[in-house]
Amino acid sequence: MYLMKIDSNMSLLNDRPTELHVQELRLPLPVTFAQWNSYGLCIWMQRAQDEPADRELYRPLDVAQNPLAPGVPTLLVEDIRLSLCRLVPKIWEYCHEPQVPGSPHNDRCRLLSELDIWTAHLVQISQLYQVPHLQVDRPQFRLLFKSYLGEEDERTESGQRAIVARIKELVDDAMSFQCVLRSCLEVRPGGGVPKLLCSRGILSLDPSMAEQ
Numbered sequence: 001m002y003l004m005k006i007d008s009n010m011s012l013l014n015d016r017p018t019e020l021h022v023q024e025l026r027l028p029l030p031v032t033f034a035q036w037n038s039y040g041l042c043i044w045m046q047r048a049q050d051e052p053a054d055r056e057l058y059r060p061l062d063v064a065q066n067p068l069a070p071g072v073p074t075l076l077v078e079d080i081r082l083s084l085c086r087l088v089p090k091i092w093e094y095c096h097e098p099q100v101p102g103s104p105h106n107d108r109c110r111l112l113s114e115l116d117i118w119t120a121h122l123v124q125i126s127q128l129y130q131v132p133h134l135q136v137d138r139p140q141f142r143l144l145f146k147s148y149l150g151e152e153d154e155r156t157e158s159g160q161r162a163i164v165a166r167i168k169e170l171v172d173d174a175m176s177f178q179c180v181l182r183s184c185l186e187v188r189p190g191g192g193v194p195k196l197l198c199s200r201g202i203l204s205l206d207p208s209m210a211e212q
């Protein structure tokens with residue numbers, strides 16, 4: 001997951017194709033943040049009961065290819081971020097296609113449509129915690145909340161707010177990333193991805209880096 005994020009970021013920064021692809025991930029969807037960060041066997045066993053059982057039945061590619069398919073497991077922020085990484089090589093290829101005057105922009109429309117789907121999922125998640133009064137027992141929010149437990153005491157208000165802040169940080173990161181990808185599709189750059197992003201103030205990049 002983290003290697004895929006680093007590879008995608010470096011592809012955009014250095015205007016190079018990605019080295020890793022979601023298709024190469026043969027393992028099922030990763031366990032939740034809460035399960036991965038369980039401290040002690042008792043906590044691990046307790047959180048294992050709240051772990052979504054259907055996640056082990058799907059690979060990241062299954063979700064990334066068809067997020068609207070019936071039976072797809074509940075999407076966590078990491079799943080969406082990984083699916084956005086899958087679009088990077090496609091967007092890189094689009095940005096380096098030779099420009100043909102009058103040619104249809106079918107690839108651009110398709111990629112923007114996929115970005116819209118993932119953005120809608122992120123908005124849906126953000127709406128779960130953007131309420132005047134935090135209510136962690138709401139059925140719609142409970143699964144998301146349980147998936148991001150850390151060492152905080154979830155029974156206290158400060159612990160609950162720390163967990164929500166963790167979710168918000170991940171959502172904000174994914175939202176920022178999709179904005180970068182969307183900017184790459186707004187105008188096809190003649191000199192590659194970094195020059196377009198730098199011209200819009202999205203990245204601060206030494207011009208010599210793009211030539212290395």
